[in-house]
Amino acid sequence: MKFSILRDQLLNGLNDVMKAVSSKTTIPILTGIKIDAAEDGIRLTGSDADITIQTFIPVEKDGEQLISITTTGSIVLQARMFNEIVRKLPTNEVEIEVSDQYQTRIQSGKSDFHLIGLEPNEYPMLPEVSEETQITIPGDLLRSVIRETVFAVSTSESRPVLTGVNWQVKEEGLVCVATDSHRLARRIVALENLPTNVESVVIPGKSLTELSKILSDASSPVNIYMTNQQVLFKTEDVLFFSRLLEGNYPDTNRLIPDSYQTTVKINGKELLQAIDRASLLAREERNNVVRFSTLSGESIEISSNSPEIGKVEEEIHVQELSGEELRISFSAKYMMDALKSLDGQDVIIQFTGAMRPFIIRSIHDNSILQLILPVRTY
């Protein structure tokens, strides 16, 4: 194997595949990145066994020559070392050549590296995913969907299936739900041409977080292929594979109340900032719980009281307040997460009493629903 490549192009590709490489892996070959040089371009592959990312750098793009291939072939190089070397090379021209015993020479300007590579045949094959069951979604929309749901997955391994986001294909579109059993985030995406042969998969939250780092802000389409054990996200240059979580995802519909006793319309940004301040005093002594109370007139109060430190009261004028009086306590963090996912929009909050879950939605549309269980404090 011998080729020369523009350093920037190689770095871009490495940036993506490095997201799959974990320093904690117990499989030695996965500490490496696989490089495949073919006639049409270079493929880089990184994996931590759960996530596998492959990027493709073509020989030529938009009329510019990015790579010159002398001989094809494959090698596996230590990921972190190779990435750091490429990042620090002195010129934008890099030549990579593999000789006997996987000895790999990396040259740029007067810089001359010899790395000991690993046997490429030991590197695992890409997961097999049939190209039948396909969903197509713009990249920027997919990023939003991930951002609006993934924060609510469970971080505890006691119910592994809750560490993932449940994607269901339904009549109303793609329904994405995450819950850690204390709060829930649901996003419905109206998509056309949804497949009919898949109903429900659970994608690890960690995979979605890494995926969203690779997705650009552009609306270029991402094709999604699902089988029983794997999902593949395919963009123009990147293949992103993730293992799926096994087990039945709980039916969360019954959690969402269908009647309400108190309704508040409020500026989401003002509410977020008031809770942020109130949580300063709630953090140490009170497990980050703040109180929400309706006041007479068109306003509400956010408060927190820690006998050792002090107390805080925040009054906020609301756009609408209807139904019964209410005093309710909840996690400041959960509320802030929910409001952030709604991007500071004006929100409607619907309560069913101080001991029942309440929901938060944008006043503009119903595509995002956030649900929080209150905390009993008195």
Add this chain to the structure above:
Amino acid sequence: MKFSILRDQLLNGLNDVMKAVSSKTTIPILTGIKIDAAEDGIRLTGSDADITIQTFIPVEKDGEQLISITTTGSIVLQARMFNEIVRKLPTNEVEIEVSDQYQTRIQSGKSDFHLIGLEPNEYPMLPEVSEETQITIPGDLLRSVIRETVFAVSTSESRPVLTGVNWQVKEEGLVCVATDSHRLARRIVALENLPTNVESVVIPGKSLTELSKILSDASSPVNIYMTNQQVLFKTEDVLFFSRLLEGNYPDTNRLIPDSYQTTVKINGKELLQAIDRASLLAREERNNVVRFSTLSGESIEISSNSPEIGKVEEEIHVQELSGEELRISFSAKYMMDALKSLDGQDVIIQFTGAMRPFIIRSIHDNSILQLILPVRTY
């Protein structure tokens, strides 16, 4: 005590004094910040017993009213909590009022905090420093002097005096020296009107690092007052006190060679980058040691070889190479620190054989001298 103040002004002041507050202090009152409201303005004080910082915010500055004092007085408030509250307040108008039992009310817009303060009389007095022994130095120059020396202090407490920078008043000016006994940094500052009644102090490296964060890039003068136990750095608005280190600082002059066998003039930035790359391979197996060799012709080679990982060779063309052939090994980190302190200037490196300390200077002037002890590798 009752006053109102512009939030930005209060934040600026807090930013400075927070640098002295340590979360690890064992003295409870020092977890707080002292606020003194007088007729002329507000003083904020923070301290970790080694460093004490006091900032002054005047009632009026450049014709703009910054503070309105209703009643004077003092209070101590939990530093981290108070700082975070002020940072997150909703408007730029802040009112602070202390009532009985050090109950402190902080109000801004519809945000209303009540904090439990601490007894201000328990807060330690400022160290006493006579205003006699004074050095005046522009703030930006002081920042440079710190940057060029402080990295070389020892991080080990086995010889505490080496964790500080030695400042000596000599005929040639202020001589600042730091060494961890493996390398040495010396900066000579030609200053006029140096005091005659002080010869040598040792300022803790940590104090200088914190001080340089407070100094602006401007050339406004800093007045320095020294006694046996304390040094005070005084800018327009800030008093910065630091404890001095006790003990005799070693005489480092004898370490600096006075004759040389090999001299190299080289582009400092190119050398820095080559060593940075070579150190990638040296890091894990070889304790970050790289080799420097003179080549025939006007060039040198930086190399590193780790049998398990690979090797690297970097050739650099030099501006001048004279004297004997040389192969020498040294810590890549020490060399990179030294070259960074010289800001990428062209440098002259003077060697006295593979086992003797060598020195690095700018080719333009002698005010900075960096010395490194080589490592024996064969």
